[in-house]
Amino acid sequence: MNGATTGNLLMDIVVILIKIAVVVAVALLHVAYATYWERKVIGHMQVRLGPREVGPYGLLQPIADGVKLFFKEDIIPANADKPLFYLAPVIFFIAALSSLAVIPFFNSFVVADINIGLLFLFAMSSLGAYGIVLSGWASNSKYAFLGGLRSASQVISYEIAMGLSLVGVMMMAGSLNLSEIVRAQHEFVTGFYAIPQIIGFFVFVVAAFAETNRLPFDLPEAESELVAGYFTEYSGFRFALFFLGEYTGMLIMSSIASICFLGGWTIPQYVTSVLPFLAFVPGIIWFLVKVYAFMFFYYWVRATLPRYRYDRLMAIGWKLLIPLALLNIVLTALVKIALKGQV
């Protein structure tokens, strides 16, 4: 290996590290303010105010919460399985954060531009379930254990539906690379896949809610039944890791929805042809608008729907979403064959 390639390699590593630092810092800031925004939206939907006291309009509330969580006493149950207890929140958090690596935030800004981006996202979101199950097991508490079990079965059931719902997108784009999917949507006639893939989008939305353990599918952490579910025994910084992981998971799911169904950082070509000045708006703005809209939908549904019964949750997953996703695949394939006129 000569000096030039070593220099290039070092340069690449430095660039990647800087990219990682930027992505993680910005994502965590977004996560912090996602909690603030959620409390505001849900507060106003319940005719309350939401946080108002810390800083102007309560804008420093997430920082105050973070500081509080950092300095809280770290309690570990006496009979807990200590190594797993330490490991579980880290697995959960790392799994959520590493998903950020493959997400293209705007044109050609992605930490790892890999060809199996979508599969990587699925893998990481299932890996997060390990953190939940291990935390439930290691806490040595019946509430945490039940929460962990529920989460395991829920995530496994809905993973299938979510994977299948995105198969239609893969077929239309002809790629698993997320940047390629966005570019293919830009070429596509409607500008985003949510319109032809309406069934897939619906299945994806419901499965994303279940996958991130959000209402109306938050059975792993159902307060009224399981205290706090799998993180009942966690406190302080370890609890903060679970919390951050959950919100990062929401951010990831919103990003997948934005990239695979809503056109990512692009806007449809017919919009730019009518309003040409919109083409000068940076892609990251469009991406964030779509992500925020999806996050808002998360909060909106949370403020509206009650929690499902557990058997209903399983029934929706297996009897409704998976058949719908399969139907979507078949329909997409048939339409694609009909349009191309070949088998």
Added chain:
Amino acid sequence: MSTERILRKIFFVEILKGLALTFRTLFTHPVTRRYPKEKRPVSPGFRGLHALAKNEEGKMKCVGCGLCGAYCPSKCIHIYTSEGEDHTKVVDRYEIEVLRCIFCGFCVEACPFGAITLSEHFEYSDYSREPFYMTKDKLLANWDKYFAGPKGQRYFENFWRPRISDLTAPEGQAMFKNIKVKDAKP
């Protein structure tokens, strides 16, 4: 299942209705009162911290009859009296354990002279028990603090009117001292 019900199920009409409701609520004005900054106006006859009323000369109205203490369901009023120089009753100590008081207002209703009052003041939290043990001096000071000016007058006129001022009785009937007996009703 009728076609309408099937359609309603497929398009989640109920859930969409719920979402529309929450979305409309998002733009309504919150009902929250930001308490320490924005205080709720106190209703007339509010039963807050106790005070001992003073008359126009600034003297304590209480004569130490003990009716309030006798009525008090939680027995938190303690009155100690002695005989004064010209055989009048002197109230030596008038004490209320505020932490035991249930704020029923029976003492105010029982008092024939309108001497014990419940003020509109309700923010008196503290770190020890002593500040909640009200002595005579503290109760009289409360009157100056919370019933200054015409407020004390209004307190009795509007809500806690002492029953004795409405009382009419035949001439010559035994009555409390200093209470004028109105003309007997025909």
